[in-house]
Amino acid sequence: xxNSLTHPETWLDxxxxxxxxxxxxxxxxxxxxxxxxxxxxxxxISALLGHKKSYLELIENAIIYLVAGLxxxxxxxxxxxxxxxEKQRETANLIQQNLPNFDCAPQFLIQKTTIDxxxxxxxxxxxxxxxxxxxxxxxxxxxxxxxDKMSGEDSLWSFEIPPRSEIGKxxxxxxxxxxxxxxxxxxxxxxxxxxxxxx
Amino acid sequence: MTAQVSxxxxxxxxxxxxxxxxxSTYLQQTDIQFTSPSTANWRGYVGTWEIKGTPETxxxxxxxxxxxxxxxxxxxxxxxxxxxxxxxxxxxxxxxILRLPQGRHVxxxxxxxxxxxxxxxxxxxxxxxLVNKYAKHNPHEESKTYDPEDIPxxxxxxxx
Numbered sequence: 412x413x414n415s416l417t418h419p420e421t422w423l424d425x426x427x428x429x430x431x432x433x434x435x436x437x438x439x440x441x442x443x444x445x446x447x448x449x450x451x452x453x454x455x456i457s458a459l460l461g462h463k464k465s466y467l468e469l470i471e472n473a474i475i476y477l478v479a480g481l482x483x484x485x486x487x488x489x490x491x492x493x494x495x496x497e498k499q500r501e502t503a504n505l506i507q508q509n510l511p512n513f514d515c516a517p518q519f520l521i522q523k524t525t526i527d528x529x530x531x532x533x534x535x536x537x538x539x540x541x542x543x544x545x546x547x548x549x550x551x552x553x554x555x556x557x558x559d560k561m562s563g564e565d566s567l568w569s570f571e572i573p574p575r576s577e578i579g580k581x582x583x584x585x586x587x588x589x590x591x592x593x594x595x596x597x598x599x600x601x602x603x604x605x606x607x608x609x610x
Numbered sequence: 611m612t613a614q615v616s617x618x619x620x621x622x623x624x625x626x627x628x629x630x631x632x633x634s635t636y637l638q639q640t641d642i643q644f645t646s647p648s649t650a651n652w653r654g655y656v657g658t659w660e661i662k663g664t665p666e667t668x669x670x671x672x673x674x675x676x677x678x679x680x681x682x683x684x685x686x687x688x689x690x691x692x693x694x695x696x697x698x699x700x701x702x703x704x705x706x707i708l709r710l711p712q713g714r715h716v717x718x719x720x721x722x723x724x725x726x727x728x729x730x731x732x733x734x735x736x737x738x739x740l741v742n743k744y745a746k747h748n749p750h751e752e753s754k755t756y757d758p759e760d761i762p763x764x765x766x767x768x769x770x
Contacts, residue, residue, distance in 0.1 A: 538670075549694075
């Protein structure tokens with residue numbers, strides 16, 4: 412048999428090699444299934460609660476395992492392709508999840524500006540005098556945190572998102588207008604400050 | 611998601627619920643987060659708002675009171691959150707619509723602010739200044755009758 416595996420000559424030898432790889436896949440899947448199956452404790456609790464499997468369920472399970480085993484044994488190349496596609500999909504999802512979730516997108520940028528100009532346009536008129544007379548009023552702390560993140564080559568842009576636009580990576584539809592400033596670094600939005608929004 | 615405890619608005623001498631969260635932009639931009647005390651208050655705070663001023667000078671939205679859960683045990687108020695404005699805070703960041711439910715409760719929805727009331731008053735603000743008001747009538751929805759055959763078998767068993 413070892414000779415057939417190392418020096419295949421007939422089609423039966425090749426079939427043996429092919430199914431041996433399938434066997435390895437099958438063993439791997441069995442190991443994974445045993446690893447995640449109910450523990451002894453969980454099994455006992457289930458039995459106490461009356462969740463005992465009927466003979467029909469046991470036969471059903473046996474048939475499912477048999478069919479799955481045959482599929483892996485003879486169809487392992489397809490299984491490998493599926494595994495590869497699934498892995499690619501998971502990686503793409505992970506990249507998407509790790510993207511920063513900014514409301515602003517490049518199409519909403521209006522014009523390049525400066526910190527001084529932005530601050531001079533930001534004072535709040537409050538006839539009752541409760542709002543601090545500092546840039547961006549009650550949002551002054553947020554503004555300071557925002558401009559602290561600017562460095563040498565960064566540029567400051569104003570942006571405006573019209574109502575009923577899709578924003579962020581989850582494509583949330585806005586109710587009202589959203590205005591703010593964005594820091595552009597290497598032609599990408601790296602930070603944003605929203606000073607007006609209808610959320 | 612459980613129906614959420616609403617913000618409050620002092621309006622016309624009464625305190626009425628608001629089905630909007632005008633403080634959320636402020637909290638998001640200042641990176642402030644609170645602890646949820648229960649499933650009925652995921653945002654972790656309840657604010658009381660008031661419209662101050664006259665139509666001539668402009669009616670503005672102010673936050674006048676807040677109970678916010680800094681931790682599960684520690685509740686903070688307006689002067690802790692806004693040390694510079696301990697009496698009232700002008701919501702100049704808010705350019706949106708406040709939805710104010712009025713009248714009879716016509717439909718309970720176990721989700722956020724989705725419950726329906728007989729009337730809804732909408733107040734539109736631009737940078738915290740009231741610019742428009744309008745109302746909507748929600749007719750009472752008749753309870754739907756279900757054919758027992760349309761209910762899945764496992765649910766039918768439970769309802770027996």
